[in-house]
Each structure stands twice: as structure tokens, then as C-alpha cells.
Amino acid sequence: MLKLTIPVFLELVEIKAKTASVLPFILGACYSWYNYHTLNLLALIVFFIAMFIFNMAVDILDNYNDYHHAKAGHDYKRKTNIIGRENLSVKGIFWLLSAMIAVSAVMGLVLVYYTGWPLLVMGVICYLVGIFYSSGRHPLSSLPLGEVFSGPTMGFLITLICVYVNTYQVFTWNLMSLGGVLLISLPNTLWISNLMLANNICDLEEDEKNERYTLVHYLGKGRSVRLFVIMNVVAVIALVCAVGVGIAPWTILFSLLVLPLIIKQNKLFLEKQVKKETFICAVKILAVGAASQAVTFLMYMPFS
Secondary structure, three states: OOOOOHHHHHHHOOHHHOHHHHHHHHHHHHHHHHHHOOOOHHHHHHHHHHHHHHHHHHHHHHHHHHHHHOOOOOOHHHHHOHHHHOOOOHHHHHHHHHHHHHHHHHHHHHHHHHHOHHHHHHHHHHHHHHHHOOOOOOOHHHOOOHHHHHHHHHHHHHHHHHHHHHHOOOOOOOHHHHHHHHHHHHHHHHHHHHHHHHHHHHOHHHHHHOOOOOHHHHHOHHHHHHHHHHHHHHHHHHHHHHHHOOOOOHHHHHHHHHHHHHHHHHHHHHHOOOHHHHHHHHHHHHHHHHHHHHHHHHOOHHHO
């Protein structure tokens, strides 16, 4: 029988990392209002609930698969993974995540019925990436592909889906429309990819013990850390460019006030890459950077 306390459940679904999906959602809603002058509140609510449930299910699935994929010879399975550490029912965890995926899928199909087949295509991509991120013989997270899939899926696709369900009656599928969403979501996309990159940098030795050969394994720690810094720089440049091309309001420039914090966290991570001490740097950059972009976008609403 599966017995979960609230604190254990929140750790199991990695609730602290949910800014990675919530903030792209808020950004998509703001972008829709600014560029299309429309908000479909009912569709937004349904999408948010379905997205949030699936995001939690994916994190449970990650923990479930990591538990099963752990190799003998060290204490990851018994002392590090939450399922083993808290002595949770493996079968109960499987049925819980299966139910959550099913519920989110049904809600998604309802939205597809009302908004059209493009949502089905985008949704299938999200589900495939989410499920195979940690599943299968060669999960995406154990290959040098995790950063490539995690950032674009959560940063770009969540924002794009949010824009689409808001504007499906008038949304046009062309390079200009997609390019606008890509640019506005680029900071989130890069910061989310950086979250995984930082995690893989810190976990390099443990990942190699578990035969997980991530991007960091191939680039090496030095190049990976430099890539981390470069992506943060590009993310900040993208914020300014979005205002410059007219797809975001001038208030977005106030998000540059958090630049000193981003620089400080970059310096800390450059100095030391230790999971318990400096992985939080990537989390803070994502949380503060993405939140500042969303908040400064919302600041413009009274002027519109």
C-alpha cells in the first residue's frame, strides 16, 4: 500500500522545480494578451491543470526509473533515491504516476477537441519527451540529448501551447508567429536547459557509475561550465531583443535589474560545481530570471 506524507509527495514530484513549467505558462498568457489582445481563461485553466499534473507525473517517473536503473556497488538506490530512502511502494508509485498521466491526457484531449489538431501534435511531442526522458533502454536523460529536449520542450513548447490555446481562432502557423514565440521563450528555454546542464555537471561522477553518459561526459566539465555561462549571456540578450523587435513591452527591460544576481550566481558556479552547494545557483538564475521576465511583462498590463 502506498503511503505518502505531504512532504514526501512534494519531494517526489520535485515541487521546488515547478517554476520551470509555471513561468513559461505565465509568459505565454502575457504574450497572447500583448500581441493578440485575447485571453481564453477556461482553456488556460484546463491547460494549466493538465500541464501541472503531467509535469508532476514526469518527475515521479524520473525518480521511479532512476530507482530501477541504479547500478549495484554504491548507495544511490537505498540512500539517495526518494523511493528507496523513504521505503515507498514501487508498485504504488507506478499506479500513481500512471493515473496522473491518464488524467492529464484526458484533459488535453478535451482541449484538442475545442482548439484543433495542432494542439494534439504539440501535446504528443511533450508526452513523448516527458515519458522517454527517463524511460527505455537508453533514456534521453542518460544521453547527450537531455539539455536539447528539456529546455525547448518546457521553455518553448509550453509557451507556444499557451499562446495557441489562447488564440487558436486567429493564430497563424508561419515563421513570423513561431519566431516571435521562440524569441520571447528563449530565456526560459536556455535557463531550463542550464538547469539540467548544471545538474549533470555536478552529477558527472555518479552518472558515469550508473552508465549515464550525458553531454557533460562528452564535453568535459570545463567546456560544460563555459557553455553554462554562454547560455546565460544569450538569455539576457534575448530579453532585450524581444523588446527591440516589438513583441514584448518596454517594461521587460526592468528585468535587467536582476542581472547582478545572475552574474553573482554564475561566478559561484564557475568556482565550484558541487550538487549540495552550487547546483542551487542554476535554480536561482531560472527562478529569478524567469520570474522577473514574467513580472515585468505583467507590469505593462495596466498600460494596455
